[in-house]
Amino acid sequence: MDIDVIREHTKGCRDKIFLNSAGSSLVPxxxxxxxxxxxxxxxxxxxxxxxxxxxxxxxxxxxxxxxxxxxxxxxxxxxxxxxxxxxxxxxxxxxxxxxxxxxxxxxxxxxxxxxxxxxxxxxxxxxxxxxxxxxxxxxxxxxxxxxxxxxxxxxxxxxxxxxxxxxxxxxxxxxxxxxxxxxxxxxxxxxxxxxxxxxxxxxxxxxxxxxxxxxxxxxxxxxxxxxxxxxxxxxxxxxxxxxxxxxxxxxxxxxxxxxxxxxxxxxxxxxxxxxxxxxxxxxxGILHIEEYNIKLITQFREQLKSVTGLTMHDQGSRLSNILTFTTENRSLSDTAQRLKDHHVYFSMSFRDFARIDFNRKNLDAVIRFSPHYFNTVEELEKIIDILNY
Ligand SMILES: Cc1ncc(COP(=O)(O)O)c(C=O)c1O
Incomplete structure (x- = not known):
């Protein structure tokens, strides 16, 4: 899998960090x-x-x-x-x-x-x-x-x-x-x-x-x-x-x-x-895509643990490329604004979307990232820098 070629085929990823494939992804x-x-x-x-x-x-x-x-x-x-x-x-x-x-x-x-x-x-x-x-x-x-x-x-x-x-x-x-x-x-x-x-x-x-x-x-x-x-x-x-x-x-x-x-x-x-x-x-090849996605998200989850005040809310023994979190040391809207200011595309999920899950977790809203195989490790490292302020 040649990520450079894949990114060349994906015009939308050049001027932003696009982390919303779980919403509506970038088409080749x-x-x-x-x-x-x-x-x-x-x-x-x-x-x-x-x-x-x-x-x-x-x-x-x-x-x-x-x-x-x-x-x-x-x-x-x-x-x-x-x-x-x-x-x-x-x-x-x-x-x-x-x-x-x-x-x-x-x-x-x-x-x-x-x-x-x-x-x-x-x-x-x-x-x-x-x-x-x-x-x-x-x-x-x-x-x-x-x-x-x-x-x-x-x-x-x-x-x-x-x-x-x-x-x-x-x-x-x-x-x-x-x-x-x-x-x-x-x-x-x-x-x-x-x-x-x-x-x-x-x-x-x-x-x-x-x-x-x-x-x-x-x-x-x-x-x-x-x-x-x-x-x-x-x-x-x-x-x-x-x-x-x-x-x-x-x-x-x-x-x-x-x-x-x-x-x-x-x-x-x-x-x-x-x-x-x-x-x-x-x-x-979906096998290659899966392999890349697992590597990407596993590393990202690990790196996000170093961000002060950030809590990830994904549970289960196997995790997908959908990652949700809140920030405790600043409001979620402030964090969302900072991400937008840095041209990061993402979604938010609210209690009404998932009443049972969010009531159980006692959450009103989360920020959702969903990286896919056109994203790179370097992009996700930038996210860590953006969130660590
Ligand atoms: C798990 C799941 N199922 C179904 C849907 C509905 O998909 P669509 O909007 O294409 O009907 C979504 C959309 O976000 C979803 O995340």
Whole structure:
């Protein structure tokens, strides 16, 4: 992995220290070039005629996504965001009153809202499995819950948006397989950051967004649908002519592949852009990216320990490239302003984004850094200097 070349491909990293890939990352230049060239042509040709000339390139979206996630192109649906993917997956489950969703304290805000909506409309139950004092999911309790309560769906978030926690997704997959329970995994922050192997995990659905660690365009996402789900005939509550063929006045035939989870209309430029981002990652190799990211964040966490008054709040035995902290010797807004003054890009997370986690940690807000493989050790050393004042 040649970081200098990668940074040359990443125009946005030249005049700032960009530490917000967990928000919306910097796309490689060739992604922007691909999309703008297409949009220029679309203005001349119209949307339909041009798209027809691009079928082979558009197919690459599925091929490249399958390569990254270790499945086949038939298991991939293109959607507009991770939440869109999540909604389509969850409406494929035929919930009845009293059915249970087993999740965790650390699931993403919008997923928690989706569960609450299902509770309100269908009277489903929600159980949130607890964590151990070190932040790790209590797998023993989790397995007991699955065994005793037989949830209709297990839904967990691989890496939360608001802390560096990494959930034991393979172990959860093993439990779901043992008790034959549907498993929906939110891999929004994991894809592109670490190796995500759907065969190893054994999930039934996996949701991903384009703009974060995949470094794709906004308004794009992916849904992985397992062969098991496809064979069982699961389908989102509302599908359209992309997902099914209208075969008689009162009959339809579902698409055989994960396309049954897509809508017909989509941003073709966005799809081409995401395909290009995936190709870029696959060319570098996700294993190399993971290795670099782990080295980068481990060193950064170690160095941040030397900053007086700074407390990191990430818990768990494995940590991601999402790092959260507060500063005790000055207000968080002062620290945030100082970072901005030095052209550091980052995010903040607030109590409302992660009520359970932040209530447990007694936090109102944290600063979140999320370095990715275009960042360098030197940049992160500069952050230490900026914070040590
Ligand atoms: C863990 C997690 N899941 C889901 C989402 C939602 O992604 P999107 O905004 O693409 O729907 C996010 C966004 O921050 C996230 O961090």
């Amino acid at each position: 230049q060739r992604v922007t070039d691909k999309m703008t060239a297409y949009l220029q042509m679309e203005a001349l040709e119209g949307g339909y005629a041009l798209a027809n000339q691009y079928t082979a390139e558009l197919d690459q979206l599925y091929v490249q996504a399958a390569l990254l996630l270790n499945c086949t192109a038939e298991n991939i649906a293109f959607v507009t965001s991770a939440t869109d993917a999540f909604a389509r997956a969850i409406t494929a489950v035929d919930f009845k009153e009293g059915d249970l969703i087993l999740t965790t304290d650390d699931d993403y805000i919008s997923n928690q809202l989706a569960f609450l909506s299902l509770k309100q409309r269908f009277g489903i139950r929600i159980i949130r499995a607890h964590s151990l004092p070190n932040g790790d999911l209590d797998l023993e309790q989790f397995e007991k819950l699955v065994d005793q309560q037989r949830p209709k769906l297990v839904a967990i978030t691989y890496m939360p948006t608001n802390s560096g926690l990494v959930q034991p997704v393979v172990e959860v997959g093993r439990i779901c397989k043992k008790f034959d329970v549907l498993y929906l995994l939110d891999a929004c922050q994991a894809a592109g950051q670490r190796v995500v192997d759907v065969q190893e995990i054994g999930c039934d659905f996996l949701t991903v967004t384009g703009r974060k660690f995949l470094r794709g365009p906004r308004g794009t996402g992916l849904l992985y649908v397992s062969d098991k789900v496809l064979a069982a005939g699961l389908v989102p509550l509302i599908f359209d002519m992309q997902g099914a063929e209208w075969t008689a006045d009162d009959a339809y035939t579902l698409a055989k592949t994960a396309k049954r989870f897509e809508f017909w209309e989509s941003s073709i430029a966005g799809k081409l852009g995401l395909a290009e981002s995936l190709k870029y990652i696959n060319e570098i």
